[in-house]
Amino acid sequence: MEKLPLVLLTGFLGAGKTTCLNAALAARDATGVVVLVNEFGAVDVDGMLLPAANRAGALVELTNGCICCTIQGDLLAALEALLRFRAEAPGRARLAVLETTGLADPGAILATLARAASLRGGVAVARVVTVCDAPGLADQRARFPVAERQIGAADAILLTRTETMPAAALAALRDELAGANPLAEIRAVSPESLDPRLLLGPWPAASAHRPPAPSPAFAAARVPAPRRAEPVAESFVVRPAAPLDADRLRDALSFLALRHAERLLRCKGVIRIAGEPHPVLLQGMRDVMRTSRAPDGAALAEGDCGALVFIGLGLPEAAIRADLARCEAPG
Numbered sequence: 001m002e003k004l005p006l007v008l009l010t011g012f013l014g015a016g017k018t019t020c021l022n023a024a025l026a027a028r029d030a031t032g033v034v035v036l037v038n039e040f041g042a043v044d045v046d047g048m049l050l051p052a053a054n055r056a057g058a059l060v061e062l063t064n065g066c067i068c069c070t071i072q073g074d075l076l077a078a079l080e081a082l083l084r085f086r087a088e089a090p091g092r093a094r095l096a097v098l099e100t101t102g103l104a105d106p107g108a109i110l111a112t113l114a115r116a117a118s119l120r121g122g123v124a125v126a127r128v129v130t131v132c133d134a135p136g137l138a139d140q141r142a143r144f145p146v147a148e149r150q151i152g153a154a155d156a157i158l159l160t161r162t163e164t165m166p167a168a169a170l171a172a173l174r175d176e177l178a179g180a181n182p183l184a185e186i187r188a189v190s191p192e193s194l195d196p197r198l199l200l201g202p203w204p205a206a207s208a209h210r211p212p213a214p215s216p217a218f219a220a221a222r223v224p225a226p227r228r229a230e231p232v233a234e235s236f237v238v239r240p241a242a243p244l245d246a247d248r249l250r251d252a253l254s255f256l257a258l259r260h261a262e263r264l265l266r267c268k269g270v271i272r273i274a275g276e277p278h279p280v281l282l283q284g285m286r287d288v289m290r291t292s293r294a295p296d297g298a299a300l301a302e303g304d305c306g307a308l309v310f311i312g313l314g315l316p317e318a319a320i321r322a323d324l325a326r327c328e329a330p331g
Contacts, residue, residue, distance in 0.1 A: 003124035004086060006079075006096045007199060008109060011131030012140050012147045013102030013266040013311060014285040016160040020131055020189065021099060024196040032094035033200060036069050036078055038101050075109070076116050083122045095200060096123070102266065103311075105146050106130075106153040129199055130154035134162045134173060134188070136285075151177060154184045156198055162188040236317050238324050240305040243272040248327040253289045256320065261287035263315055269308035270294045274329035279306060 011017045018037075025033065069078060079096075086093040100109065106128055113119060130150045133140070137159075140147040151157060157177055162170050170188065177186055187198065197203070256264065267284035279294040300306055310320060 001087070001090070003122060004083065004093060004096055005126035005201070006098060006113075006123050007126055007201075008106055008128045009097055009099045009131070009199065010104060010106045010128065010150050010153070011102065011158075012133065012137075012144065012150065014136075014268075014283070015102065015131040015133045017099055017102070017131045019191055020158060020160070020194055021097065021199065023191040023194040024199040027194065027196040028200065030200075032092060034069065034082060034093045034096040036075075036082070036096060036098045038075070038099065038104070075112065076118065079113075079116075079123055080118050083119070095126075097199065103146060105149050107149055110153065126201070127155045127203060128153050129156045129158060130184075131158045131160060132177075134159040134170065135164050137173065148180075151184075152181055154181055156185045156187065157181070158194075158198065159186065159188045160190070163190070234313075234315070235309060235311045236315075238269075238308045238310065238321055240271060240308075240324065240328055242328040242331060243274040243276075243305055244324070244327045245329045246273050246275075249273070249324075252323040252327050253284065255323065257284070257287040257289060260312070260315060263313045264310070265313065266311040267308060269306060270298045270300060271306035271308060272300065272304075282308065 009017055009021060021035065025035075069082065075098075082093065082096060098109075100106065110125060110128070113123065113125060130153070132151070137147070141151070159170075159173070165173070174186055177184070185198075187195075189195075189198070253267075256267075264284065264286055267282065267289070270279050270281055273280050279298060279300050281292050281294040281298065283290050308324070310317075
């Protein structure tokens with residue numbers, strides 16, 4: 001049996017990895033595609049947003065033929081289980097896509113996979129795809145060395161939200177990325193225009209995954225720079241005890257963004273809003289907060305008011321919990 005090709009889908013927090021993956025899966029027959037989702041935090045929000053994503057950690061065949069597995073810890077164990085599944089059901093798994101947490105170093109993951117004796121002969125990394133929030137990329141690269149490593153490891157760089165950038169700024173960003181990683185294919189994408197082949201193949205023979213060492217240009221650019229201590233990101237989960245009042249929540253989030261935008265890397269979750277018939281998806285990073293109706297696959301059980309995951313650098317957890325508790329609507 002041929003090795004199972006694996007696509008490593010990475011990118012910083014809030015770049016749009018799950019959105020791109022959903023667009024690719026919806027654009028073509030996903031039969032035989034296995035999606036493995038990893039999340040930084042105790043609640044797998046991104047896994048919820050994949051269509052009918054599994055909540056229990058087992059492999060589940062989705063309505064479009066895709067199979068989803070939420071990784072609750074050990075990556076190697078998840079891949080070993082996938083290989084056993086593939087051996088028992090030949091033809092059911094033809095491609096695996098591993099969506100990493102936004103703070104993951106893809107080089108470390110690639111090294112782990114390369115050293116794993118249990119995966120030799122079973123899994124072959126086919127491509128590293130890095131999704132980047134184009135308007136916020138310069139700030140992320142300046143503040144977080146892991147964002148630079150995600151770019152350096154990429155075979156393809158997908159730029160999202162480019163419609164908000166002037167043409168000259170976007171052209172300059174492309175040139176900068178090409179200098180940092182001249183081996184990567186660079187594309188501006190949107191959910192409506194995404195070519196599913198970027199993630200799901202087939203790819204030209206030249207796109208076969210190269211060793212996880214940075215390109216010469218990337219390495220040269222990094223050598224003179226002094227080594228920086230990476231900020232330590234921490235996460236916590238807030239689970240409301242009751243539906244939240246929309247006006248109070250808006251005020252609380254505005255205050256959070258005003259006071260702590262520089263330290264808020266990401267806020268994401270599915271919650272109930274008082275008076276709304278459907279759960280609401282809340283997403284935020286720094287001082288930008290957005291709400292929308294949650295996908296049907298993210299429906300909450302009766303009595304479950306959802307959860308919000310906060311990822312940041314020294315966020316005042318107790319104060320945020322207290323502010324959100326005051327947003328709970330009276331019963």
